[in-house]
Amino acid sequence: MEQNENLIFDAKHIWHPYSSMENPPVIHEIIAAEGVRLTLADGRTIIDGMSSWWSAIHGYNHPRLNQAAKQQIDQISHVMFGGLTHPPAIDLARKLIDITAAPLQKVFFTDSGSIAVEVAIKMAIQYCFAQGQTKKQRLLTVYNGYHGDTFGAMAVCDPINGMHSMFESVLPKHLFAPAPTCINDEDWQDSDISEFRQLISEHHHELAAVILEPIVQNTGGIRFYCPEYLRQVRALCNEYDVLLILDEIATNFGRTGTLFAYEQADICPDILCLGKALTGGYMTLAATMCTDKVAQGIAADGSGVLMHGPTFMANPLACRVASESIDVLLESDWQQNVKIIEQQLTAELMPYKAHVMVKDVRVKGAIAVVELHKPIDDQMDWLPTFIVDQGVWIRPFRNLVYIMPPFIINEGDLRQLTVAIGNIIEKLSEG
Numbered sequence: 001m002e003q004n005e006n007l008i009f010d011a012k013h014i015w016h017p018y019s020s021m022e023n024p025p026v027i028h029e030i031i032a033a034e035g036v037r038l039t040l041a042d043g044r045t046i047i048d049g050m051s052s053w054w055s056a057i058h059g060y061n062h063p064r065l066n067q068a069a070k071q072q073i074d075q076i077s078h079v080m081f082g083g084l085t086h087p088p089a090i091d092l093a094r095k096l097i098d099i100t101a102a103p104l105q106k107v108f109f110t111d112s113g114s115i116a117v118e119v120a121i122k123m124a125i126q127y128c129f130a131q132g133q134t135k136k137q138r139l140l141t142v143y144n145g146y147h148g149d150t151f152g153a154m155a156v157c158d159p160i161n162g163m164h165s166m167f168e169s170v171l172p173k174h175l176f177a178p179a180p181t182c183i184n185d186e187d188w189q190d191s192d193i194s195e196f197r198q199l200i201s202e203h204h205h206e207l208a209a210v211i212l213e214p215i216v217q218n219t220g221g222i223r224f225y226c227p228e229y230l231r232q233v234r235a236l237c238n239e240y241d242v243l244l245i246l247d248e249i250a251t252n253f254g255r256t257g258t259l260f261a262y263e264q265a266d267i268c269p270d271i272l273c274l275g276k277a278l279t280g281g282y283m284t285l286a287a288t289m290c291t292d293k294v295a296q297g298i299a300a301d302g303s304g305v306l307m308h309g310p311t312f313m314a315n316p317l318a319c320r321v322a323s324e325s326i327d328v329l330l331e332s333d334w335q336q337n338v339k340i341i342e343q344q345l346t347a348e349l350m351p352y353k354a355h356v357m358v359k360d361v362r363v364k365g366a367i368a369v370v371e372l373h374k375p376i377d378d379q380m381d382w383l384p385t386f387i388v389d390q391g392v393w394i395r396p397f398r399n400l401v402y403i404m405p406p407f408i409i410n411e412g413d414l415r416q417l418t419v420a421i422g423n424i425i426e427k428l429s430e431g
C-alpha cells in the first residue's frame with residue numbers, strides 16, 4: 001500500500017467520516033477523476049461504484065458542469081443572501097419548482113442534507129406553532145431511517161443503528177413505528193402500517209410531522225419498500241392533520257428509476273428535502289421545499305419569519321452547477337440508463353443470493369445491495385485495499401456491500417463492479 005508523506009500526515013491530523021484519530025482508517029489518495037474513474041496517487045484508476053455517496057450521477061470532470069462552474073467563478077462566486085439575490089438561485093429554484101410536484105412552490109437553500117432536514121423540522125414545528133398548536137412539536141418516523149448527523153436530524157435516525165446512541169439523553173424523544181417490510185404493492189398487507197396508524201391516531205395532538213425516506217431507506221440498511229406504504233402514510237397524515245416531510249436526499253434525481261421516489265406512490269409531501277445529487281456531486285448544496293400552505297401557515301402568527309439563514313445560503317457557484325446538472329440529466333436518456341443498470345445489476349448480482357455468506361440481494365433503479373449474514377466492519381483493515389486492487393471503489397459498511405454507480409457507467413465497467421462484489425464475498429468466505 002502507498003504510504004507517502006501525504007497519507008502519513010492525513011492519518012495523523014485529518015478526521016475522516018465516522019473514524020477514529022487514534023486508530024485511523026485505511027485511506028487511499030485520489031488526485032484526479034474522469035467519467036466513472038478515480039485516479040489514485042500511484043497512477044492507477046479505479047471504477048467508482050459509490051457516486052461519491054449518491055451524488056456524482058453524471059460522473060466526474062463533466063465538461064458542462066466544469067464550464068458552468070468556471071463561468072460562474074468569473075461572474076461571482078458568492079454573495080450573502082440576506083437582502084440580495086442572484087440569477088443562479090432564481091434559475092435553480094425555477095427548475096426545482098418545475099420538476100417537483102405542483103404544490104411544492106417554495107424553496108429554502110441550505111449547505112448540506114442534514115441542514116435541509118433541520119430546516120424541514122423547523123418549518124413543521126413553526127407551522128404548528130403559528131396555528132396556535134403549540135403542543136405539536138414531536139415527529140413520527142420509522143425504524144432504520146437515516147436523516148443526517150446534526151442534532152435535529154439525529155433524533156429521527158434509527159435510535160439503535162443510527163450511529164448516534166451515545167447522544168440519546170440530549171436528543172428530543174420522537175416516535176418510531178416499525179420499518180415498512182412490504183416490497184411490492186401486490187403483496188400489500190394492512191399489518192405493515194397498523195402500528196404506524198396506532199401511533200399517529202394516539203399522538204397526533206403532539207405531532208408536527210411525519211418524516212420518511214420515500215421508497216428506499218438508505219444508510220439505515222439500503223431497504224426498499226412499496227409505494228402503497230407511502231400512500232397509506234399520506235392518507236393518515238391528511239386524516240390526522242400532520243405534515244408529511246419526505247427526505248429524498250439520497251433518492252432524488254433519478255436514482256430509483258423515477259426523478260423523485262415519491263412519484264412512484266403518486267403522492268405529494270408537504271415538505272421535501274433535496275441534496276446529494278443536486279449539484280451532480282460537484283459541491284455541497286441542499287434544498288428544502290414546501291407547499292404554499294406550509295409557507296402561509298408559518299407566516300400566520302404575525303412574526304411569521306422562518307428562523308434560519310446560513311452564511312453561505314444559496315451559494316451562486318453551487319446553484320449554477322446544480323442548474324446545469326439538472327439540464328444535463330433531463331437532456332439525457334436517464335430513465336433508460338437507470339433501467340439498463342437495474343437490469344444488469346439484477347442479472348449479475350441475484351445469483352449471489354445462493355451464497356452461504358449472503359442473506360439477501362436487492363436491486364432498485366441504479367442501487368444494488370448484497371446483505372451479508374454478518375457485519376464486516378472488523379475486516380476494514382484489509383478490505384478497502386483488497387477492493388481497490390480489484391480496480392474498483394466500493395465502500396461496504398456493517399453487513400452491506402452496496403453500489404450506486406454514476407448513471408453514465410457502461411456495461412463493461414458495471415460488470416467489473418459486480419465481479420468485484422463477487423470477489424469480495426469469496427474473499428470474506430475464505431475467512
Ligand SMILES: *Cc1c(COP(=O)(O)O)cnc(C)c1O
Nearest residue numbers: 112113114146147148218249250
Ligand atoms: C446523506 C443523507 C442525509 C444527510 O445529508 P448530508 O449532506 O450528509 O448532511 C440526510 N438524509 C438522507 C436520506 C441522506 O441520505
